[in-house]
Amino acid sequence: MKIEEIQSQLNYLKEIGNLRTLNTLDTNLINLSSNDYLGIAHNLELKDKFYKSFKPNLSSSSSRLITGSYDAVMELEKQAERIYKKPCIMFNSGFDANSSIIETFFNKDSLILTDRLNHASIYDGIINSKAKFIRFKHLDLNHLEDLLNKYSDGYEDILVITETIYSMDGDIINIDRLAKMKKRFNFQLMVDEAHSYGVFGYGIVHNLNLIDCVDFLVIPLGKGGGSVGAMVICDKIYKSYIINKSRKFIFSTSLPPVNHQWNLFILNNMNNFDKERAKLELLKNYTLKLLNENNIETQSNTHIISIVIGDNHKLATISNNLKQKGFLLYGVKEPTVPKGTARFRIGLNPYITRKQIELFIKELKNELDTVF
Ligand SMILES: Cc1ncc(COP(=O)(O)O)c(C=O)c1O
Known part of the structure; x- marks a missing residue:
């Protein structure tokens, strides 16, 4: 491909609010976009136990x-x-x-x-x-x-x-x-x-x-x-x-x-992860209940909760606003999801607390009611 063609495609993605960039993960935010559903990847105790058993070959x-x-x-x-x-x-x-x-x-x-x-x-x-x-x-x-x-x-x-x-x-x-x-x-x-x-x-x-x-x-x-x-x-x-x-x-x-x-x-x-699974199940039920009470629609019934927004720009604005409030929630856009169904995809894990979910849903509701 010629450079001009590449540039023009990137410009177009930017114009429709769909340009992807790489950003350093801010670990201070409450991460609602992770796939670490049982918290295994971040479990320090587990990793200590693992590393003690041998010298890793990289x-x-x-x-x-x-x-x-x-x-x-x-x-x-x-x-x-x-x-x-x-x-x-x-x-x-x-x-x-x-x-x-x-x-x-x-x-x-x-x-x-x-x-x-x-x-x-x-x-x-x-x-x-x-x-x-x-x-x-x-x-x-x-x-x-x-x-x-x-x-x-x-x-x-x-x-x-x-x-x-x-x-x-x-x-x-x-x-x-x-x-x-x-x-x-x-x-x-x-x-x-x-x-x-x-x-x-x-x-x-x-x-x-x-x-x-x-x-x-x-x-x-x-x-x-x-x-x-x-x-x-x-x-x-x-x-x-x-x-x-x-x-x-x-x-x-x-x-x-x-x-x-x-x-x-x-x-x-x-x-040995039954405790984590039970916590995840409770958190999932609680999150779905709160979403329902706040009239925020979702078709999901698992630890992955999808909230369709539709418009790319609205998605990006809400995502940025939530970041200011301490929540990391990426928007998912085309081609990862079909055109016109840009959405938030919450990935729960047992280390997210009920209090954090309550605050998050309050802020999300506020955003959905005010951002157009
Ligand atoms: C359903 C599904 N299959 C396969 C993959 C790819 O797996 P990996 O990240 O190990 O390449 C993913 C990752 O996004 C996925 O969601």
């Missing part, structure tokens, strides 16, 4: 296929296999895992049916795979069923993709029904648990005993997992194919052992 220095398969990652995969009762393979990120699985296993002869609000990494994989794809209405399994009725005879290779909890809407798929549909129609199922791991322990699919129904269970660890990387739970044959064919797995330096040791530590401690 680089793997190569791909897993050269010398990057340290004990830490091998042990993590073994432990995940014991828990999920299916093999696990680690990717460096959820983005890599999603896009790589789709582009490695599916091709121009495949049909991919994807919830229209699925994450960008899923779309990248679909585009790279060159498969035909159709987006079904968000969480609408009747629509998916219609599509399956229409297309399942015409394709040998159909993939259905969903997330469990949706990142930008804070709503949940009916995974039980999806599993039943899989028995009726012949498709493969890929599920992304980025926003449920941790909050729902090992994840919703695991808790509902549906591991066998999911061909590719992707569990990114950068959110409730308080870390980085992604576990993919899949059959042995798929794991072997990934090791041999996935370009993002083969041609990339693997995460440092310290990250895998931390991932293993968190996996092994997953059942």
Whole structure:
């Protein structure tokens, strides 16, 4: 691209209030935009306990296929296999895992049916795979069923993709029904648990005993997992194919052992976060109640609470005003969410107090009533 074209596109983004910039995180603000849903990433006591146990190695220095398969990652995969009762393979990120699985296993002869609000990494994989794809209405399994009725005879290779909890809407798929549909129609199922791991322990699919129904269970660890990387739970044959064919797995330096040791530590401690989960649940119910009492609308029913504002400039003004009052709440705009649905997305965690939420909602209500 020519510099003039780049500049003109950036100018346009600025004009419509959609130019993104990077700012240093102000840790003095009450952070309502974090994905650290259980507070694991900021839990000093937990980190002390972790660091005392070994000397961290901060680089793997190569791909897993050269010398990057340290004990830490091998042990993590073994432990995940014991828990999920299916093999696990680690990717460096959820983005890599999603896009790589789709582009490695599916091709121009495949049909991919994807919830229209699925994450960008899923779309990248679909585009790279060159498969035909159709987006079904968000969480609408009747629509998916219609599509399956229409297309399942015409394709040998159909993939259905969903997330469990949706990142930008804070709503949940009916995974039980999806599993039943899989028995009726012949498709493969890929599920992304980025926003449920941790909050729902090992994840919703695991808790509902549906591991066998999911061909590719992707569990990114950068959110409730308080870390980085992604576990993919899949059959042995798929794991072997990934090791041999996935370009993002083969041609990339693997995460440092310290990250895998931390991932293993968190996996092994997953059942010790019940106190945090209970606090999060209470805070979620309290926040939803206060929003309702203040007539602030949301469709969410999880620890992710989305408040649609619509206009980019209004969103930015409210976000700046809230910052002056001590609250960090980023606005989410297109293309992360569909055009015209710019919104606030509150990510709760157990370290936010009821008092802070009360103050926050009072200020938010004031902003919504006065900023036009
Ligand atoms: C649903 C979903 N899947 C995958 C990802 C990507 O995960 P990672 O941040 O580990 O690349 C994200 C992160 O935003 C996400 O929200």
